[in-house]
Amino acid sequence: MIAALNRVRTTTLALSTAAFIVLSAAALAQEAVRPSLDVPYVPTPPEIVDRMLDMAAVKASDYVIDLGCGDGRIAIAAAKRGARALGVDIDPARIQDANDNAKQAGMTGKVGFRQQNLFETEIQEASVITMYLLTSINLKLRPRLLDLKPGTRVVSHAFDLGEWRPDETAQIGFRHAYLWIVPAKADGRWNVQTANETFELALEQSFQQLSGQGYFGGKAVAAYGKLRGNDIEVKLVDGLTLRGRIEGDRIQATQDANWQASRIR
Ligand SMILES: C[S@@+](CC[C@H](N)C(=O)[O-])C[C@H]1O[C@@H](n2cnc3c(N)ncnc32)[C@H](O)[C@@H]1O
Numbered sequence: 071m072i073a074a075l076n077r078v079r080t081t082t083l084a085l086s087t088a089a090f091i092v093l094s095a096a097a098l099a100q101e102a103v104r105p106s107l108d109v110p111y112v113p114t115p116p117e118i119v120d121r122m123l124d125m126a127a128v129k130a131s132d133y134v135i136d137l138g139c140g141d142g143r144i145a146i147a148a149a150k151r152g153a154r155a156l157g158v159d160i161d162p163a164r165i166q167d168a169n170d171n172a173k174q175a176g177m178t179g180k181v182g183f184r185q186q187n188l189f190e191t192e193i194q195e196a197s198v199i200t201m202y203l204l205t206s207i208n209l210k211l212r213p214r215l216l217d218l219k220p221g222t223r224v225v226s227h228a229f230d231l232g233e234w235r236p237d238e239t240a241q242i243g244f245r246h247a248y249l250w251i252v253p254a255k256a257d258g259r260w261n262v263q264t265a266n267e268t269f270e271l272a273l274e275q276s277f278q279q280l281s282g283q284g285y286f287g288g289k290a291v292a293a294y295g296k297l298r299g300n301d302i303e304v305k306l307v308d309g310l311t312l313r314g315r316i317e318g319d320r321i322q323a324t325q326d327a328n329w330q331a332s333r334i335r
Pocket residue numbers: 106107108109110111112113114136137138139140141142143144158159160161164186187188189201202203227
């Protein structure tokens with residue numbers, strides 16, 4: 071009897087040792103393939119997700135990319151608003167969760183998830199970018215964000231983009247969400263034609279802020295203005311205000327105003 075018990079004990083011990091070795095090896099293997107994260111996983115609360123998507127005015131025609139998508143909640147919420155959405159995350163465990171959540175939400179046709187480093191993600195086609203990263207990561211992404219199509223909306227939970235001031239800030243409890251509208255490129259020299267005159271306008275651009283001068287014959291008049299996507303407003307200190315829309319190398323007047331401009335190369 072005792073011999074039999076001892077045999078069982080020895081076998082159990084051998085089996086648990088083997089199981090421990092197998093599990094430890096699996097854990098080690100998983101640890102080995104686990105990518106290092108630039109940002110830890112912390113989910114955005116649902117009310118902030120909704121507010122971010124409201125700020126970006128997400129609609130059915132949008133293509134939303136969430137950089138560092140976690141469990142996919144922002145991309146899935148965007149898909150529920152009818153948008154096409156993509157979430158990328160470097161951590162395969164998050165992508166697994168995101169796919170499970172999309173399935174549960176019945177959104178698999180509208181939203182996709184990809185295990186990918188966000189610095190390698192193609193974002194040019196997006197009309198909305200969402201992020202809950204860190205300012206240091208946002209700053210590394212900033213040149214690429216500024217190069218997106220004018221009018222693309224960028225929304226970030228909690229972390230800003232440094233000197234690129236947000237176009238809109240929301241405070242929800244102790245949290246903040248920020249919206250930027252990618253500005254068109256307006257810096258350079260423009261030939262402006264109004265109903266009464268033609269003059270040169272030289273603009274310098276810092277993100278969505280403009281400053282410069284209008285040249286009327288030999289006289290220089292200071293100008294300042296701003297951009298919201300393709301929409302431009304320039305005020306000359308002598309009182310003239312120009313509002314229009316930049317389309318590449320041309321500006322067309324808005325609000326029935328009678329002026330236009332073309333870029334001087
Ligand atoms: C703060 S969480 C945000 C999750 C989700 N966007 C949200 O707001 O609920 C940041 C996410 O970024 C992911 N991440 C960190 N570094 C990354 C990288 N280099 N490329 C892609 N994803 C990354 C993390 O795995 C994590 O899921």
